[in-house]
Amino acid sequence: MTTPEAIERVREHIDPRWSRVKVERELSAIEERLAARQNRRFWLVGALSVASATAAVLLYQTRGFENTALDEPMPSVELAARTPRAKAPNNAASLAREPGKGTELAAAEELEADMVFDEDDTADEPGRPRAKRHGKRTRRERARLEQTGSRVVVAGQAWRSLAKEGRYHEAYRALSEDKEALEHTVDDLLLAGDAARLSGHPREAVPYYREALARAGNGPRAHLAAHTLGRTLLHELGDGRAAAQAFARAYAAAPKGPLAEEARIGEVESYMRAGDRAAARKAAEAYLQAFPNGRRAKDFARLVEP
């Protein structure tokens, strides 16, 4: 079957198929909104005036918006007097905040400095809200610095900071230019894989994920590494067979973990992508055994029907 024929066939299934009950329910909802809108109009003029004034104040106060990257914990640096460029502000945060004023590093320049780190007790974690700063600790140590745009970071940290900020293209580029910066820990490898994948280089992400999985062994991150590898292989590269193996590994690493069901689903879908119906059926049976009331139980039951 050609692709146009396949799409023609599935098109009818891409339809929310609103029932009469659904239509009436939505109509009631919209009529309520229209009625509420009528009542709100009266307050609109006053609200607009207040909003305009507020916007003006906020705009004035947040002129340094482009420097919100500095909200992240980053080292504040005291430039020792003996460094060749120690002219003015002592603090790298200040340095980054006011480019063009005081000391400014040339692109990719390194200099040695006595460092004062402001560290947050609760470090940022992906997916969690940014932690509030409380109980700062400081330490003084010597480190090489480099400048990335308007930011000053410890040498080799640039790609990591960029990746954690979601700036994956820049992170991938930074890491490509300085592969030595990669520490071959599971976390670093997963982050490097994400930088590659989410900047549009899924093929380059695979070796990072594979190494992360190898290093994770039977550890607590193994299921995450395997699951991420599986998803990349299946959804980005269309390699069903390899993806199935990765998902099987993800399940084996944590059969009671939070991604267990997703791993089993991934395995079924991977075999289907690979065109191996027998294996898909076997994987579906395994899924139904583990998750008889799972979210895909109804679908997969059809697959295993005699």
Next chain:
Amino acid sequence: MGALSETVAAVAGASERVETLEFAALFRRYAPYVARIGLRILGRPDEVDDLVQDVFLNVHQHLGELRDPRSVKPWLASITVRAARRKLHKRRIVEFFTKKGEEPDYSRVAAEGASLEDRTFIAALFRALEDLPVSERVAWSLRHLEGETMERVAELCQCSLSTAKRRVQAAHEGLVKRGAIHDDNA
């Protein structure tokens, strides 16, 4: 269109009561159509209700401007495509600034009763569409999922015919590259 077309034509300058009655009739008749286009462009069932509401709130505001009852459906399609594009752009911005969380469940795009093969194919398709530029995605969806002619795609996308063709072709190549569809020309 029969009775509907006559009463829609009468909306301009009509009393509020007639407008209200007619809006309800319009909604009942066309909301499923708008919802269908919305799902085919957005690929997220949980965003469709909002989209339909946005479209019809807009319709309510501009209903008096509608003169030709024959143009109701294309008019609605235009509003829907514009609203869907805005949602897609907004989604991109939100996802750019926030850490990527759990991936949406694209298997839910397919309606009840779809076979497992079809559901898997549809999920892979929408997952790949998510990565395409909005303009290409919308053009391709209108052409291949909604079955619009290229001329109509150009109208709905508010671009020239050649631009519409280029976007559809680029989207096709993007979907092939991501393994969502096969390259039948290869």
